[in-house]
Amino acid sequence: GAVVSQHPSWVICKSGTSVKIECRSLDFQATTMFWYRQFPKQSLMLMATSNEGSKATYEQGVEKDKFLINHASLTLSTLTVTSAHPEDSSFYICSARGGVGQDMNTEAFFGQGTRLTVV
Amino acid sequence: GESVGLHLPTLSVQEGDNSIINCAYSNSASDYFIWYKQESGKGPQFIIDIRSNMDKRQGQRVTVLLNKTVKHLSLQIAATQPGDSAVYFCAEGFQKLVFGTGTRLLVSP
Numbered sequence: 001g002a003v004v005s006q007h008p009s010w011v012i013c014k015s016g017t018s019v020k021i022e023c024r025s026l027d028f029q030a031t032t033m034f035w036y037r038q039f040p041k042q043s044l045m046l047m048a049t050s051n052e053g054s055k056a057t058y059e060q061g062v063e064k065d066k067f068l069i070n071h072a073s074l075t076l077s078t079l080t081v082t083s084a085h086p087e088d089s090s091f092y093i094c095s096a097r098g099g100v101g102q103d104m105n106t107e108a109f110f111g112q113g114t115r116l117t118v119v
Numbered sequence: 120g121e122s123v124g125l126h127l128p129t130l131s132v133q134e135g136d137n138s139i140i141n142c143a144y145s146n147s148a149s150d151y152f153i154w155y156k157q158e159s160g161k162g163p164q165f166i167i168d169i170r171s172n173m174d175k176r177q178g179q180r181v182t183v184l185l186n187k188t189v190k191h192l193s194l195q196i197a198a199t200q201p202g203d204s205a206v207y208f209c210a211e212g213f214q215k216l217v218f219g220t221g222t223r224l225l226v227s228p
Contacts, residue, residue, distance in 0.1 A: 004162075006162070034215065034216055036218075042221075043208060043218045043219060043220050043221050044163070044208070044218040045218075046215060046216065046217060046218070049214075049215045091160075093162050093163070095162075095163075095216065107153055107165050107168055107212075108153070108165075108212070108216055109165065110155075110162035110163045110164070110165075111162050112161060112162050113160070113161060113162045115160075
């Protein structure tokens with residue numbers, strides 16, 4: 001299957017600082033990327049959906065000013081957690097899918113995830 | 120609203136047994152479903168998908184069944200192996216991916 005690379009795999013930051021997480025599709029063009037957050041022993045919670053070249057669509061309850069998403073190219077999307085606080089500590093996972101229009105319903109490929117710890 | 124849920128949080132089986140993991144969805148407009156496997160500390164891994172114009176789809180050792188009448192799908196794993204131990208999620212994939220609660224599969228040797 002296609003490869004999605006997420007970086008970094010883990011990061012520790014001080015409260016009040018910002019952290020950027022990168023998600024790259026290595027061998028296909030990702031027209032759509034998804035960002036998820038996962039707490040221990042829980043499911044993946046969709047935070048936002050981003051399409052290349054347009055603004056991300058955030059799920060209800062997700063602060064768009066806190067979780068900045070940029071999808072500037074067909075192979076790269078970034079999630080920036082601004083002014084991070086301990087409650088932002090979590091496992092963040094990106095996903096990418098290619099295809100447009102009738103081909104939108106295709107499998108999505110996931111990155112390895114990023115473990116964020118805010119101290 | 121959209122929701123995808125699972126019936127059982129944990130399923131324990133013996134090596135060699137067949138495993139069945141169930142999933143219910145509420146959006147009758149859903150037309151694409153995916154099963155993912157997630158190992159601890161890793162991102163989900165694609166297992167198999169099915170579109171709403173199908174009732175059944177088979178892969179290697181896995182079969183997905185879709186019952187649109189009752190909005191239910193299942194994942195069957197044949198001859199379950201210890202390496203199959205993981206958390207399994209179903210996801211509804213129309214336009215965006217919505218994940219279910221997850222079922223932890225424990226395979227004993």
